[in-house]
Amino acid sequence: MKIIQYTNVNAVHYGSEEAKGIAARVVIGKNDGAENFCMRVFEFSPGGYSRRHSHDWEHEMFIHSGRGEFYSEGQWYSAITGDVVFIPSNEEHQIRNPDEELLIIVCPLASKAPEL
């Protein structure tokens, strides 16, 4: 068994024009022996956003803290602490943090996808 506070895992920081203000952590992954999916935790700083893209695996997210906006099919939708967000395979999506507090998202991912 492994127990670790997610902030004690090294983060990858995204800071380009395409995706910025994101700290991404693979908190459980193939290195731990996780065979079927990994677990990532993303922190979006105020004003941070991800790249708009799509891929052939689904997203399943849990909002641990803060509020995010999620792009889907031409519109933005709001999700708050305690919300879960499901984005089916191949649906174009993007995430942004419109607020002044940190947005923290738990985002497991199927092992057929790159962990980050």
Add this chain to the structure above:
Amino acid sequence: MKIIQYTNVNAVHYGSEEAKGIAARVVIGKNDGAENFCMRVFEFSPGGYSRRHSHDWEHEMFIHSGRGEFYSEGQWYSAITGDVVFIPSNEEHQIRNPDEELLIIVCPLASKAPEL
């Protein structure tokens, strides 16, 4: 895209001697078209506990709120809000809530396993 507050999903309640004080919710699953894994959220009431068991799929958990104790290889370990817990396949495990506040755990699961 689907966005829902996890408490708005119907819960299954465990209340036997073997496992008690647990409200279990499949917040994203096969019914949504999630192919690779599902997402469950468990609430453990104060004094609640799960069954001690093992199975051939891993657990990857994120503590959303509260503090839990996790049994592994003869000992109990504590995990708090923001901790992640990895339990490898086939490792015997059990969870209990020793505190007076609700323990809330995000627990995705590989689709080869039953959702609950």
